Amino acid sequence: MQHKIAVLSDVHGNVSALEAVLTDAKIQQATDYWFLGDLFLPGPGRSDLLTMLRAVHPSVWLRGNWERLIFRLADGQIDRDNPVDIYLARLSEYLLADLSAADFAWLKTLLIATDVVCEGVAIGLTHSQRDQDNSQTIFPARAQAGFDRLFIPNQDIALYGHSHTQIMRTSSAGQLVINPGSVGQPYSSWPRFMRDPGAQYALLEIDDLGRVQVDFRRVAYDVEKELQVAKERELPYFDVYKHLRETGEPANHNPELLAPINREFGYTAEVVRYFELS
Numbered sequence: 001m002q003h004k005i006a007v008l009s010d011v012h013g014n015v016s017a018l019e020a021v022l023t024d025a026k027i028q029q030a031t032d033y034w035f036l037g038d039l040f041l042p043g044p045g046r047s048d049l050l051t052m053l054r055a056v057h058p059s060v061w062l063r064g065n066w067e068r069l070i071f072r073l074a075d076g077q078i079d080r081d082n083p084v085d086i087y088l089a090r091l092s093e094y095l096l097a098d099l100s101a102a103d104f105a106w107l108k109t110l111l112i113a114t115d116v117v118c119e120g121v122a123i124g125l126t127h128s129q130r131d132q133d134n135s136q137t138i139f140p141a142r143a144q145a146g147f148d149r150l151f152i153p154n155q156d157i158a159l160y161g162h163s164h165t166q167i168m169r170t171s172s173a174g175q176l177v178i179n180p181g182s183v184g185q186p187y188s189s190w191p192r193f194m195r196d197p198g199a200q201y202a203l204l205e206i207d208d209l210g211r212v213q214v215d216f217r218r219v220a221y222d223v224e225k226e227l228q229v230a231k232e233r234e235l236p237y238f239d240v241y242k243h244l245r246e247t248g249e250p251a252n253h254n255p256e257l258l259a260p261i262n263r264e265f266g267y268t269a270e271v272v273r274y275f276e277l278s
Helices: 015-027 047-054 065-074 083-096 101-107 144-148 223-232 238-247 255-265 267-274
Strands: 003-008 032-035 113-118 121-126 157-160 166-170 176-180 199-206 212-219
Touching: 003 015, 003 176, 015 047, 015 199, 015 212, 015 223, 065 083, 065 101, 083 255, 083 267, 166 212, 176 199, 176 212, 223 238, 238 255, 255 267
Parallel strands: 003 032, 121 157, 157 176
Antiparallel strands: 003 199, 113 121, 166 176, 199 212
């Protein structure tokens, strides 16, 4: 059997990008879907993202570090003096207002790593490292040792997300390392590639002899449509999201940018009230 697996990761709330990727994967006749985590925030997608992904019946569905972050904030573990925490908490409030209790509980059951054997090819799937959902050791320019850590004995391929960058390289032993990139928030340290807002994913093809091919996909989508969705749904921090969509630059590492916005819109007080912080 010819397997053509659409490997997706890091949607980050981008409704239009996920729509474009799923449409492209259908055109490419994907036979299966694997999702490596980070479905939500900072974009306007909420329960509709779950509906869209569930419609293609992924056989692998992992959670990422942003899901864990949402769990922490929902438990009220929020530093009200940290502008980034307020930003993430206000966006989490926006998300939680649309998620059912059952869906939220289901998200908490997801793993950060799993293993699959396809036509004899042993594949490990992780969001980041096998034991950590937020490791920086698998970013493009990091040391080889971090990529070697993705593997367990007798594993042929490591698939991971988190870095938002399409990568194909090898372990020290010659095993294959693949990152499909980010559906909703691609990143590159090289300016030319940072200017391309296309949605990323990868098609992993495995035939009945265990031969492997990788097709990195980059799919155009309507950024203005995505911004219109965000505006119509009254996404908090709309201008910040607009800047992200137009430049690729996220705000979750920029407290100096977020602090005056939190003051202007009263987000700190809103977060304190919603999460019942003492």
